Amino acid sequence: MRIRRLQATDLDSFVELIHRNWDEVLGNFHSAEIVALFRKQMNVPALREQLLSRVLYVAEVDETFVATGALADFHVQRKRKHCISNLFVRPDLQGRGPGALLVAHPLASARRRGIATLHVPSSRVAISFYRRCGFVVDAKQPDARLEMTWMRRAVSDASALSHE
Template sequence: MPVSGDRFSVRPYGPDDAQATIDIFLSAIRKVASKDYSPAEIAAWAKVDDAEIWAQYRASRPTWLALDGSTPIGFTDLKSDGCLDMMFVSPDYQGKGVASLLLATVERAARKQGLQQIFTEASLTARPFFERKGFVVVAAQRVEKRGQTLSNFLMEKALA
């Protein structure tokens, strides 16, 4: 069931949305996260080796797509353990409330599942957003991606 913000809507991910989510993922990393990570780190992170595996992964958990009209502009997901695994917004839609709408969708779904908290592994780029939304840093982390070591933060938020 679609959820609408002032300008944008959110609907459940469908089988035909895989390429749109890949495009959003790659452009968000290359154009937005590139201010916080080196070119080598971005090259290691911004890769999708197998679109079919990506599509299976997206379909394996609740995933939502943010839309401007019919144009996909962001996506997020929620694993059964409360992990918000991915949230990416197209570069042209940064700072316009898309991530807030996606996060509100995740939080509603988590509450419906009876979860007491949600958590994520936020990039350097995403950390300020999640902090503004009530997440706290549990631990700074270093993760390996294709030979590069990237910094991120394990963050959690209690759901009231």
Template sequence: MERSVECTIRLAREDDAAAISAVILRALRETNSKDYTDEIIERVGRSFSREAVLQLIGTRTVFVAVIGSRVVGTASLDGSVVRTVFVAPDVQARGIGRLLMAEIERTACARNIPSLTVPASVTAETFYARLGFNAVRDSYYGDERTIIMERVLDDPS
């Protein structure tokens, strides 16, 4: 049974970078490690240092999910590609990822983006499928498998 939680979604600020990095690294190590080797987790983790996240905030539309004053999740939109969707392990399966994705979709629709693509981890494939994304193809970066998934957005007209 999913317990929903009082959660606010807002645009990330530069001073959120350390907290976003911490959420991503915890989720990688505690959740994604079931589906990926330690080497892959460490390699991916190096891409999400505080400094790297700070750069992403400057180049993508980055959202955070906040409970109280704690950043518990993040998702970003890079053109029509959904990237870096992570929720802290202790609050997963409470609807936070769904709230983040709803904000991504609203933003995409406002920008007249017709469809979204997400390079889903093996870990997150069923999450995206439940949100209406369809697997298009597998993609490999060395031995790291991701599933490229797409969803056509509803035409608001």
């Protein structure tokens, strides 16, 4: 699997893969309102906007688009909050390893940048996956209304780097 930065020509495929996930996977775990909300938020102009604050990745196997991911810098109360976001694996390939490789990529990038902690707003279905990747659930959950669970892990925590 090859992980590379998103290019302008990838925008449509990126959005399509995320929509497929909301339709085929996440719709089984989240309410219809939340599916509609996140689905609507993900479109090509919104993704272009995200390029200003996120490093967006795509993963390919044999030049076929298989997964998306991002390292984002969210600002919360004027503090930087470095996050994994947009992590979506093509539904038919889930559970076969691409997700773990895709988490390792922003982790390595965060480590090179001297970032201490990585956060992630996890979907209901991905909590166990992120636990497997060394993340723990935060005590405070400001986005419970959005059915998202915030998790975090130390970037330098070598004990949980089994997939890197």
